[in-house]
Amino acid sequence: MALKKCTSLAIIAIAASIWIGCSSKEDKAKYDNFYGSGSKAREETALTVLQAEKRNTPVQSSTEAKPATDTAAPAPATDSTAAAPAAKPARKAVPAEVSALLNKHACLACHNPYDKVIGPAYAEVSKKKYSVDQIVELVHAPKPEHWPGYPPMAPMAHVPKADIVVIATWINSL
Numbered sequence: 511m512a513l514k515k516c517t518s519l520a521i522i523a524i525a526a527s528i529w530i531g532c533s534s535k536e537d538k539a540k541y542d543n544f545y546g547s548g549s550k551a552r553e554e555t556a557l558t559v560l561q562a563e564k565r566n567t568p569v570q571s572s573t574e575a576k577p578a579t580d581t582a583a584p585a586p587a588t589d590s591t592a593a594a595p596a597a598k599p600a601r602k603a604v605p606a607e608v609s610a611l612l613n614k615h616a617c618l619a620c621h622n623p624y625d626k627v628i629g630p631a632y633a634e635v636s637k638k639k640y641s642v643d644q645i646v647e648l649v650h651a652p653k654p655e656h657w658p659g660y661p662p663m664a665p666m667a668h669v670p671k672a673d674i675v676v677i678a679t680w681i682n683s684l
């Protein structure tokens with residue numbers, strides 16, 4: 511009995527000393543030193559920095575916008591037209607209608623407009639100069655011999671012709 515009491519008292523004493531030890535002022539100082547004290551203060555400085563940035567950006571953009579519209583307005587226009595042929599395969603955004611069809615028929619699982627995935631990039635297919643009808647045929651009955659080094663595409667006879675016409679017209683525009 512006495513032994514049991516002793517051990518339970520000892521456990522309580524140890525627990526209490528650990529608790530006291532952990533919540534000591536010294537530890538709090540160490541914690542603050544490590545993590546920085548006063549999260550409130552840091553929040554406030556961050557906020558004032560943010561507010562200062564917010565105040566600055568409209569001021570900057572309005573001062574920048576004025577000379578841009580006055581003098582440099584034609585410059586970006588010529589820049590972008592010059593950049594388009596330079597970066598040869600200009601990556602145009604896929605029209606929403608086409609991208610919906612590509613998603614619907616899971617073409618994008620194997621094709622990307624400009625990059626090789628499992629199948630060739632549509633920009634590469636475009637170089638083959640197929641007619642729209644030919645592309646419809648090829649989606650319904652692919653000819654893997656057209657693409658050596660690629661796995662054969664599964665025939666997708668279930669895809670409606672009208673949908674492929676939209677996709678094919680877009681492919682040929684790349």
Ligand code: HEC
Binds near residue numbers: 616619620629645674
């Ligand atoms: C499971 C992967 C996969 C899916 C899904 C897929 N393709 Fe393909 N596709 C390929 C591969 C691989 C090739 C190249 C080999 C071949 O033509 O069989 C290819 C080739 C093509 C070609 C070129 C055909 C040729 O002979 O030059 C066209 C066009 C094409 N795919 C369109 C589509 C369209 C449109 C869809 C969606 C309706 C689609 N693909 C879905 C893998 C896929």
